[in-house]
Amino acid sequence: MKPPAANTRTRKAPIPILILVIIPLIGLGFYVSPNLLDTTPPILTINGLEKDQRYRGSLTLNIVAMDKKPGLGSLSVRIDDGPPTSLDFVEGGSTFWTLQTAAFADGPHTVFVTATDRSLYKNPKHYLLPFYIDNTPPTLHVSPETLRVGQGRTLALFLQTDEPLADIRGTLFDKAVTFYPTNSENLYRSFLGIGVTSAAQNYPFTVNATDLVGNEAERTFQVEVRKTVFARGGYITLSPKKQRIMMDRSKSRADNAKRGAAYAKADRETNQLWEGKFIRPTEGRLTSPFGKYREYNTGIRRHHYGTDIANVVGTPVYASNRGIVTLANRLHIYGNAVILNHGQGVSTSYNHLSEIDVQVEERVEKGQRIGLMGATGQATGSHLHWGMVIKGVAVAPEEWTERDFSSPEIERLSPPNGEYR
């Protein structure tokens, strides 16, 4: 056993050292450690750049960095693996940093923002944001390569771009051309209906496209309208009563107003309602093709804006394709008439019917009976006057029975003459 006296003496000796050295050190530690030994990184907030979004031109980031203890030590930013740029900062205030995106290639990039505090450990806070630089206008590729179309015919025009678009519009014959999206990515389609009396020549067709960040592209293509040799002849003798109807402009105007309103509904329908090729809507003899130049006993000479199929009164008339009824009414010249909206500016009409089976707003399927053949209105005998209108322009409906205009795969030139047999 050790003597207790010796123990007492050794315990007393460190007390002055404790007072003079260790206590002040602890005090200093209490003061310094929350700052120097702090392990909490700064808080970083970034505005002006959203993750994975596309940007063009100059881009300004608003960076707010703060560190309660011991305060902010540094703030820097870099793009991808480039050198960091040190930023002057105000603790807790906004620091603006502008990036000229044109200095970088188009494509995916990442911005890294790093803030550190003034502690011994220089606690860092990293913030990384992937984004996309796009300073290039969209490319516009048109198919078919050669835009060639006959008078009274349809040109289905496909426009392929390399990126999503915010807006696309065209101008032809000083009129706006609407492009509609297709099922394929970045592929748009437009139907150009060429009037039978449009002069056979080249026309500029301008397309303006804007991508999602506002890069604009404009391209002008040439549309070559070729002469269609329309059949001539046929002298049509109307009864005195029907002659009077034909010469009564107010009656034509009333008809045209109703028809125009029905066609306009198809222009507003952005969906393609039809499917595949159109069908010839009735059985019978083709008595007058589309575009045939005819003379009436009223002295009027004009192109025939439809295709006539003749058969006995009561022959069923079917919808050429799926659509919505936009007119089902008795007209002066067209008699009992039905107009179907097939979407994207495409309509078909069925005229001189003895009976109408459908109502406005009704959806009809391809091949569904919509009425019976007759001779109502300005008709010399029982027949169906079958018409097709694209954006207000009458075109040959037969062409749509031969070709599926929905797909860009098949490119086929219109026949050189107006005859369809």
Ligand SMILES: [Zn+2]
């Ligand atoms: Zn006709």
